[in-house]
Amino acid sequence: xxxxxxxxxxxxxxxxxxxxxxxxxxxxxxxxxxxxxxxxxxxxxxxxxxxxxxxxxxxxxxxxxxxxxxxxxxxxxxxxxxxxxxxxxxxxxxxxxxxxxxxxxxxxxxxxxxxxxxxxxxxxxxxxxxxxxxxxxxxxxxxxxxxxxxxxxxxxxxxxxxxxxxxxxxxxxxxxxxxxxxxxxxxxxxxxxxxxxxxxxxxxxxxxxxxxxxxxxxxxxxxxxxxxxxxxxxxxxxxxxxxxxxxxxxxxxxxxxxxxxxxxxxxxxxxxxxxxxxxxxxxxxxxxxxxxxxxxxxxxxxxxxxxxxxxxxxxxxxxxxxxxxxxxxxxxxxxxxxxxxxxxxxxxxxxxxxxxxxxxxxxx
Amino acid sequence: xxxxxxxxxxxxxxxxxxxxxxxxxxxxxxxxxxxxxxxxxxxxxxxxxxxxxxxxxxxxxxxxxxxxxxxxxxxxxxxxxxxxxxxxxxxxxxxxxxxxxxxxxxxxxxxxxxxxxxxxxxxxxxxxxxxxxxxxxxxxxxxxxxxxxxxxxxxxxxxxxxxxxxxxxxxxxxxxxxxxxxxxxxxxxxxxxxxxxxxxxxxxxxxxxxxxxxxxxxxxxxxxxxxxxxxxxxxxxxxxxxxxxxxxxxxxxxxxxxxxxxxxxxxxxxxxxxxxxxxxxxxxxxxxxxxxxxxxxxxxxxxxxxxxxxxxxxxxxxxxxxxxxxxxxxxxxxxx
Numbered sequence: 001x002x003x004x005x006x007x008x009x010x011x012x013x014x015x016x017x018x019x020x021x022x023x024x025x026x027x028x029x030x031x032x033x034x035x036x037x038x039x040x041x042x043x044x045x046x047x048x049x050x051x052x053x054x055x056x057x058x059x060x061x062x063x064x065x066x067x068x069x070x071x072x073x074x075x076x077x078x079x080x081x082x083x084x085x086x087x088x089x090x091x092x093x094x095x096x097x098x099x100x101x102x103x104x105x106x107x108x109x110x111x112x113x114x115x116x117x118x119x120x121x122x123x124x125x126x127x128x129x130x131x132x133x134x135x136x137x138x139x140x141x142x143x144x145x146x147x148x149x150x151x152x153x154x155x156x157x158x159x160x161x162x163x164x165x166x167x168x169x170x171x172x173x174x175x176x177x178x179x180x181x182x183x184x185x186x187x188x189x190x191x192x193x194x195x196x197x198x199x200x201x202x203x204x205x206x207x208x209x210x211x212x213x214x215x216x217x218x219x220x221x222x223x224x225x226x227x228x229x230x231x232x233x234x235x236x237x238x239x240x241x242x243x244x245x246x247x248x249x250x251x252x253x254x255x256x257x258x259x260x261x262x263x264x265x266x267x268x269x270x271x272x273x274x275x276x277x278x279x280x281x282x283x284x285x286x287x288x289x290x291x292x293x294x295x296x297x298x299x300x301x302x303x304x305x306x307x308x309x310x311x312x313x314x315x316x317x318x319x320x321x322x323x324x325x326x327x328x329x330x331x332x333x334x335x336x337x338x339x340x341x342x343x344x345x346x347x348x349x350x351x352x353x354x355x356x357x358x359x360x361x362x363x364x
Numbered sequence: 365x366x367x368x369x370x371x372x373x374x375x376x377x378x379x380x381x382x383x384x385x386x387x388x389x390x391x392x393x394x395x396x397x398x399x400x401x402x403x404x405x406x407x408x409x410x411x412x413x414x415x416x417x418x419x420x421x422x423x424x425x426x427x428x429x430x431x432x433x434x435x436x437x438x439x440x441x442x443x444x445x446x447x448x449x450x451x452x453x454x455x456x457x458x459x460x461x462x463x464x465x466x467x468x469x470x471x472x473x474x475x476x477x478x479x480x481x482x483x484x485x486x487x488x489x490x491x492x493x494x495x496x497x498x499x500x501x502x503x504x505x506x507x508x509x510x511x512x513x514x515x516x517x518x519x520x521x522x523x524x525x526x527x528x529x530x531x532x533x534x535x536x537x538x539x540x541x542x543x544x545x546x547x548x549x550x551x552x553x554x555x556x557x558x559x560x561x562x563x564x565x566x567x568x569x570x571x572x573x574x575x576x577x578x579x580x581x582x583x584x585x586x587x588x589x590x591x592x593x594x595x596x597x598x599x600x601x602x603x604x605x606x607x608x609x610x611x612x613x614x615x616x617x618x619x620x621x622x623x624x625x626x627x628x629x630x631x632x633x634x635x636x637x638x639x640x641x642x643x644x645x646x647x648x649x650x651x652x653x654x655x656x657x658x659x660x661x662x663x664x665x666x667x668x669x670x671x672x673x674x675x676x677x678x679x680x681x682x683x684x685x686x687x688x689x690x691x692x693x694x695x696x697x698x699x700x
Contacts, residue, residue, distance in 0.1 A: 031475075032474075080453075132676070136679075136681050138676075139679070142625065143679055145618055146676050146679075149618065150676075153668050157665040286459070324478075326474045328470035331467030333467075335461070335463035338463065339457065339461075343450075343454075343460055344445070344452055347445075347450045
């Protein structure tokens with residue numbers, strides 16, 4: 001049954017896929033007339049060698065942890081939730097409503113309220129596709145794609161027609177009250193002598209995302225529900241035979257997934273912009289797919305992959321600032337990671353499996 | 365609303381429906397053969413860029429079209445490698461292709477033209493210009509009479525208005541796209557290749573047993589899909605608009621996917637679905653018309669979201685049932 005040792009499956013294959021993605025990215029950089037080594041140095045300098053760089057890297061990573069966990073929880077139930085983007089948009093709406101209409105005395109309470117609002121709205125947005133998949137057999141990938149577009153239209157409508165303050169031009173809500181301001185890393189770790197994370201948007205939500213990693217790990221591997229989700233994902237017929245209701249698992253897995261995607265907005269909407277803007281998600285919902293694939297659907301893997309993508313995002317911004325490489329390079333790298341770790345997984349896996357079988361024969 | 369305004373709206377609908385129709389038929393070939401393709405958007409986008417870039421360099425829209433089709437085919441082959449040869453997840457491959465196109469087009473546009481991710485505007489023969497059908501009132505008549513075209517058409521009789529405004533004056537790709545519908549119907553339902561293509565999407569094992577290669581059939585379908593997406597992309601950048609701008613497909617690949625489901629994977633229904641969605645897009649541009657017609661203020665956002673909402677309703681099975689080809693999305697594994 002086991003063609004390969006476990007470490008090869010968990011470490012070697014993602015590593016080779018990642019190297020392939022990196023190799024092709026380097027080719028792309030070469031093709032547009034820049035030096036890939038210099039580009040990498042610049043990215044490391046800008047993203048990791050200064051505390052402010054880390055502040056941005058971890059801010060982006062926070063988003064990707066949430067969306068990556070969202071995709072991976074759904075993956076465990078063999079559901080492809082491509083609607084993280086829409087769920088995160090709706091999550092932002094939940095955050096905005098909670099922050100604008102409830103008078104919070106202190107940020108520590110407001111972040112709890114905003115998390116509940118974000119999770120609730122995100123989960124609700126995932127509920128309809130989940131229900132349609134479970135009850136009526138509509139393909140969840142198509143419905144969640146459609147719901148991304150519907151979410152964008154809905155958010156546009158709500159911002160322009162309802163939440164926009166009178167007289168304002170840009171489609172955005174009013175600024176949240178000061179009591180909902182989340183402490184940034186600068187607030188938390190800087191002292192008078194050594195200013196740290198100056199101006200960076202990383203904030204206390206990062207720790208919330210770490211807690212989410214832990215909770216998802218407990219949920220998937222230590223609870224009955226998690227066992228049922230995994231069993232359902234492995235084999236629907238076997239799960240049914242064991243008395244697991246496919247409708248229940250599909251709906252619950254998608255609700256959790258939607259809630260996680262929605263909570264990303266606590267970081268962007270409450271932690272950074274402090275008001276609801278039209279494009280606060282910036283494609284993070286889709287990056288969750290790459291993060292989940294690379295992290296092999298394990299919360300710890302998701303954490304590592306999210307930090308890597310945070311680094312790529314911040315490094316990419318630095319590149320756009322100092323060289324003629326546009327930010328879209330990150331989109332290409334993201335595509336290559338999805339391609340090699342997701343779609344072309346077998347291209348790496350099959351030769352490796354053959355190699356390990358051959359090695360075993362020789363040793364035997 | 366008067367007759368001429370109606371004609372104008374329908375005229376815009378046809379223009380906007382054309383890329384949807386081409387992409388929708390592209391998806392139809394792919395999905396009928398059992399390969400789900402959510403990468404239509406990416407293929408169109410890549411084709412739009414390469415078509416505009418090569419049309420600009422050569423000054424010839426047909427050269428651009430070829431380049432666009434070539435770019436689209438390259439992405440198709442990647443999708444084929446991932447989903448047929450290496451039997452990977454077709455949805456994930458489609459997602460990757462969409463991002464690859466979104467990123468690469470901007471990167472290449474910036475590197476070649478340095479205009480912030482766009483190509484220079486296309487002029488003259490670098491674009492597919494409107495064709496004036498015989499006996500229609502067109503710009504030449506207007507020049508001869510030294511009066512504006514809109515005035516001439518307004519004075520003509522209703523049939524001439526219908527003919528000149530709606531039927532005549534589109535680029536050749538519009539007529540080509542419309543011809544693709546009967547051609548697709550014929551190919552799918554009246555030829556041996558079509559029978560095999562449909563069979564491989566329903567029951568690949570049976571096709572394999574009959575001694576026909578599942579792999580080659582699917583690659584064939586993917587190739588046709590690439591060609592049609594390429595034409596759709598070229599139409600966007602060198603006929604509908606004059607040049608490539610970043611993310612110019614703007615979700616059309618997904619609307620085409622929606623139309624495909626709406627049409628229940630049938631070519632003639634696909635035409636009606638795409639015309640309907642084209643009409644929504646045309647009305648999105650002219651909300652004043654609906655307001656005059658119904659006397660109510662209409663939300664533009666709602667019109668924009670209507671194709672997606674309708675697709676969800678169809679998928680939910682409330683208005684007829686949309687059943688995809690049975691083997692679509694599943695890689696075929698030959699038993700050993």
